[in-house]
Structures are given as C-alpha cells and as structure tokens.
Amino acid sequence: MKYPIEAIATAAAPTPAGHYAQAVAWGDLVFVSGQLPVRADGTLGADQPFESQVRQTLANVLAILEAAGSGPDGVLKVTAYIVGVENWPAFNAIYAEVFGAARPARAVVPVPSLHHGYLIEIEATAVRGAQTS
Amino acid sequence: MKYPIEAIATAAAPTPAGHYAQAVAWGDLVFVSGQLPVRADGTLGADQPFESQVRQTLANVLAILEAAGSGPDGVLKVTAYIVGVENWPAFNAIYAEVFGAARPARAVVPVPSLHHGYLIEIEATAVRGAQTS
Amino acid sequence: MKYPIEAIATAAAPTPAGHYAQAVAWGDLVFVSGQLPVRADGTLGADQPFESQVRQTLANVLAILEAAGSGPDGVLKVTAYIVGVENWPAFNAIYAEVFGAARPARAVVPVPSLHHGYLIEIEATAVRGAQTS
Numbered sequence: 001m002k003y004p005i006e007a008i009a010t011a012a013a014p015t016p017a018g019h020y021a022q023a024v025a026w027g028d029l030v031f032v033s034g035q036l037p038v039r040a041d042g043t044l045g046a047d048q049p050f051e052s053q054v055r056q057t058l059a060n061v062l063a064i065l066e067a068a069g070s071g072p073d074g075v076l077k078v079t080a081y082i083v084g085v086e087n088w089p090a091f092n093a094i095y096a097e098v099f100g101a102a103r104p105a106r107a108v109v110p111v112p113s114l115h116h117g118y119l120i121e122i123e124a125t126a127v128r129g130a131q132t133s
Numbered sequence: 134m135k136y137p138i139e140a141i142a143t144a145a146a147p148t149p150a151g152h153y154a155q156a157v158a159w160g161d162l163v164f165v166s167g168q169l170p171v172r173a174d175g176t177l178g179a180d181q182p183f184e185s186q187v188r189q190t191l192a193n194v195l196a197i198l199e200a201a202g203s204g205p206d207g208v209l210k211v212t213a214y215i216v217g218v219e220n221w222p223a224f225n226a227i228y229a230e231v232f233g234a235a236r237p238a239r240a241v242v243p244v245p246s247l248h249h250g251y252l253i254e255i256e257a258t259a260v261r262g263a264q265t266s
Numbered sequence: 267m268k269y270p271i272e273a274i275a276t277a278a279a280p281t282p283a284g285h286y287a288q289a290v291a292w293g294d295l296v297f298v299s300g301q302l303p304v305r306a307d308g309t310l311g312a313d314q315p316f317e318s319q320v321r322q323t324l325a326n327v328l329a330i331l332e333a334a335g336s337g338p339d340g341v342l343k344v345t346a347y348i349v350g351v352e353n354w355p356a357f358n359a360i361y362a363e364v365f366g367a368a369r370p371a372r373a374v375v376p377v378p379s380l381h382h383g384y385l386i387e388i389e390a391t392a393v394r395g396a397q398t399s
Contacts, residue, residue, distance in 0.1 A: 034373030107167030240300030
C-alpha cells in the first residue's frame with residue numbers, strides 16, 4: 001500500500017472496549033469506529049435520555065476526528081445506528097446543530113438494541129489534511 | 134485534503150428529508166446516502182409492495198450516481214437494509230436485473246424497521262470518471 | 267476512474283449466493299462483501315454454536331482478503347452484524363485472537379436476524395499492496 005495504516009488514539013474520547021482502534025487513517029482517509037455514548041472518562045451513562053446520548057456520541061466522533069486531523073467539514077459519510085426509529089427526528093435535529101454547514105452523506109439504520117443498552121452508535125468515514133474548499 | 138468535498142444534488146431523486154446530501158464526492162469516490170423508496174416528487178408510497186419499494190429505491194440510488202458522474206458499473210459496495218429477511222430472494226432478483234453485468238461488493242442487513250414504515254434502504258460507495266475497463 | 271474495478275474470486279471462500287462478488291478491488295482499496303458462516307464447500311452449518319460461526323465467517327473474510335492481495339494487517343474497517351448483543355464478548359475474544367496485532371476500525375451492529383438463521387455477518391474495507399509499516 002502507498003501509505004501505512006495509522007492508529008488514531010486520543011484521551012478525549014473513550015478508550016476502546018474491544019479489539020479496535022478509535023480510528024485508523026490511511027493516507028487522507030480516516031475510518032472512525034462505531035462510537036457509543038460512553039463518556040471520555042469511561043463512565044457509561046446508559047440511563048441518559050436519547051438527546052444526551054446523541055450529543056455524547058457525536059462528541060466522541062468529533063474528538064477522534066480532531067485527533068486524526070479532520071473535523072465536521074472533512075466527513076464524507078456517517079452511519080448512525082439507532083434503537084427506536086421514532087427517535088429519528090430528535091437525532092436529526094441534534095446532528096444538524098452539531099454538523100452545521102457540513103452535510104456529509106448519511107444513513108440512519110434502526111437496530112433492535114445496542115451494547116450496554118445504549119440507544120445510538122455512530123461511525124464515520126472522513127478525509128483529513130489541508131482544506132481546499 | 135487533495136480534493137474538495139462536493140455535494141451531489143439532483144431533482145431526479147427525492148430531496149433529503151434531514152441533514153445530509155444525496156451524495157458527496159471526494160476525488161473519484163462517491164458516497165450515496167441511504168435511500169428510501171420515496172418517489173422523486175416526495176410522495177411516500179410506503180404502502181407499496183416490497184418489489185416496488187426495491188425498484189424505487191434502486192432508481193433513487195442510480196439517479197444520484199448518474200448526477201455524480203457514476204453509474205452501476207462504477208459501484209464498489211452496496212449495503213441494503215431490509216425489513217424481513219424472508220424478502221432476501223425478492224430483493225436479490227430485482228437487484229440482479231437492475232445491476233446487470235455489474236456485481237459490486239454487497240451486504241444485506243436485516244433491520245427491525247425503517248423510517249415511515251418502509252421495507253428497504255440502500256446506500257452505495259462508488260467511483261466516477263472515465264471508465265477504463 | 268483511474269483504475270478498473272476488479273472482481274475478486276476464490277474457491278477458498280463460499281461462492282456468492284446472490285448478485286455480488288466476494289470482493290471488489292479498485293486501486294489499492296478492497297471491499298469485501300458481507301460474509302456469513304457458510305463453509306467454503308457451500309454447506310451451511312447454521313446450527314453451529316456462535317463461536318464456530320464467528321471463526322468460519324472470519325476465515326471467509328481472510329480467504330477473500332488473501333485472494334485480493336491483502337490480509338489482517340491491511341484491513342481499515344470491519345463491520346460485524348450480530349444477532350444477540352449478548353454475544354458481543356464472545357465475538358470480540360475470537361476476533362482479537364484472529365486479528366492479533368492488527369486493530370482496524372470496527373463497528374458491531376446488532377440485527378434482529380440474518381439469512382439462513384445465522385448469528386453473524388462480517389464485511390470489511392481493506393488495502394492491498396506492499397506493506398510499508
């Protein structure tokens with residue numbers, strides 16, 4: 001391969017609970033692992049309301065993107081797995097607020113449940129490096 | 134990043150219902166957002182049979198790919214989320230008809246439900262530009 | 267596009283049951299289709315315990331990666347769809363054993379069911395070519 005695969009690690013997002021990196025980068029491409037609403041200090045907060053879980057999860061994704069040299073404007077695709085399709089509007093509203101002018105490709109995928117009883121998991125594919133647009 | 138991230142927008146597929154682009158392109162890569170069987174004019178048709186929903190969803194994906202300068206032959210990976218794993222054979226038959234000679238990588242992922250009560254959602258990763266094969 | 271899209275095919279993994287390639291490669295990038303615990307000879311083994319299903323599925327993914335000129339060290343992102351979130355620890359343990367030092371980005375996505383009654387499906391995005399790290 002032209003570039004090495006680089007593991008991204010930051011204390012600003014929760015330590016991986018399993019056999020994965022928070023993200024890996026290969027050249028300009030960044031792949032962020034599925035993030036749950038775990039707080040950066042490792043406490044779970046699975047009893048938090050849906051809205052709080054969305055904010056924590058997006059905060060984790062953005063902290064990892066920043067550590068990789070990317071950010072909201074560098075995101076190509078987001079996949080959000082949510083428990084309860086009725087949570088779609090609440091998810092979309094908070095997501096829009098956090099992403100602002102950036103509108104990556106996105107899929108919202110309802111799932112029957114998530115680890116620790118969480119209601120949302122978010123993964124992202126992004127690019128990093130000097131912004132040209 | 135070497136290339137700007139370009140938002141793809143076409144009136145030949147439904148307007149995004151949330152905070153996302155129909156697709157984004159970065160260099161030769163195109164990421165198509167999860168498409169539902171919404172008609173291009175915005176009417177829902179969630180009461181249509183599964184087969185009709187598959188055709189409408191694939192039509193949406195292909196219209197967006199065309200707007201991005203790609204098409205069935207440029208697709209690298211498709212992820213199809215379906216409600217009811219028993220719909221797999223019907224999905225595969227229509228998909229084969231639509232994709233023809235092209236056989237991208239694919240995953241079919243059963244989900245408990247989808248937005249508006251739809252039975253299928255499809256997303257794609259593709260490349261665009263002059264075909265060399 | 268700068269590179270042709272290449273279909274990957276190997277007898278060391280099960281023949282696709284539908285309209286998809288085992289994987290496609292485009293330049294250095296490899297997209298492996300969602301693999302189920304089907305044996306390379308096509309027998310199903312859907313009655314096997316979860317642990318056996320994980321091993322068979324990972325074996326299929328790795329056989330396809332090898333045919334594409336990649337391997338565990340070349341994997342960027344894995345998505346594992348599992349039936350029963352309570353199977354997460356068992357999945358992670360076998361996955362860690364198989365991947366060893368490699369820790370790609372990963373998402374584990376619970377689903378209500380899978381084709382043929384299987385308990386796991388795994389897809390991967392990887393790179394191939396000479397290792398530089």
